[in-house]
Amino acid sequence: MTSNSVVLRSSRLLFPFTARMTDDDVADIPQKSDGNEFLINLIDSPGHVDFSSEALSERIKPVCCVNKVDRALLELQISKEDLYQTFLRTVESVNVVIATYFDKVLGDVQVYPERGTVAFGSGLHGWCFTVRQFAVKYAKKFGVDKKKMMERLWGDNYFNPKTKKWSKAGTDADGKPLERAFCTFVLDPNFQNLCRHHELQEGRDPQALGEARDQVEG
Numbered sequence: 001m002t003s004n005s006v007v008l009r010s011s012r013l014l015f016p017f018t019a020r021m022t023d024d025d026v027a028d029i030p031q032k033s034d035g036n037e038f039l040i041n042l043i044d045s046p047g048h049v050d051f052s053s054e055a056l057s058e059r060i061k062p063v064c065c066v067n068k069v070d071r072a073l074l075e076l077q078i079s080k081e082d083l084y085q086t087f088l089r090t091v092e093s094v095n096v097v098i099a100t101y102f103d104k105v106l107g108d109v110q111v112y113p114e115r116g117t118v119a120f121g122s123g124l125h126g127w128c129f130t131v132r133q134f135a136v137k138y139a140k141k142f143g144v145d146k147k148k149m150m151e152r153l154w155g156d157n158y159f160n161p162k163t164k165k166w167s168k169a170g171t172d173a174d175g176k177p178l179e180r181a182f183c184t185f186v187l188d189p190n191f192q193n194l195c196r197h198h199e200l201q202e203g204r205d206p207q208a209l210g211e212a213r214d215q216v217e218g
Contacts, residue, residue: 024136028116056101056109063119064094064111070122073191080183080191091118114154125194134186157181 019038026036055062072083095110103109111117113131121128135150142149151157158167158178171177 028132053101056098056103056106059103059106061106061109062098062111063117064091065119065121065128066090067121067123069120069190070125070194073194080187081180083187084180084182087113087120112154114151116150122194129186129190131182131186134189138185153181153186155182159184 019040021036021038023036026033066087069083072078072086078086091111091113098110116130116132119128119130131150131153132146135146135153138153139146139149152159152166156168156170157180158170159165159181160167160172160178162172166181167178169178170180
């Protein structure tokens, strides 16, 4: 692996840092915990192509982070539904690899966006999000359980803004298409925030950027 013309071999790099979590976040951790601060060790091993067998053989439960989401809007300009389908295929591919190293002691350690074990982000712009973050917000708005809202924000779940009802069908009573809940409640606000961020960085015309966003969302 190369970086700035420097070849990095198989030496492992350890990046420890302390993360402070809110009481609500700690409450969602299944294991018993003491306090709100956690020491997290990130290990980077340049030169290795596949860490799957190494991590799972150590019985480390995996999480997945899908990077470079910013490119979907700023470069590739794909629709929200196409981006969802890309995410879906990526998660399925990861789970195929995880299933290859099934361990009875670990049990099911496949990753699921609706369970908060998949994150989507941009290393370039320094942001990342999970379905759980949005479920916490919308659960209060809709007056439903947070876990139930997480399930609604992934998969074949659609919200009809006219009837204010949820559905598993992608069309309304008149046969008109409904937008997937993940696209409406998760991708839409992220696309808007990314546009504003890019506008500030590049000094682009707000109106022109808005038109570009409308084209992507259309």
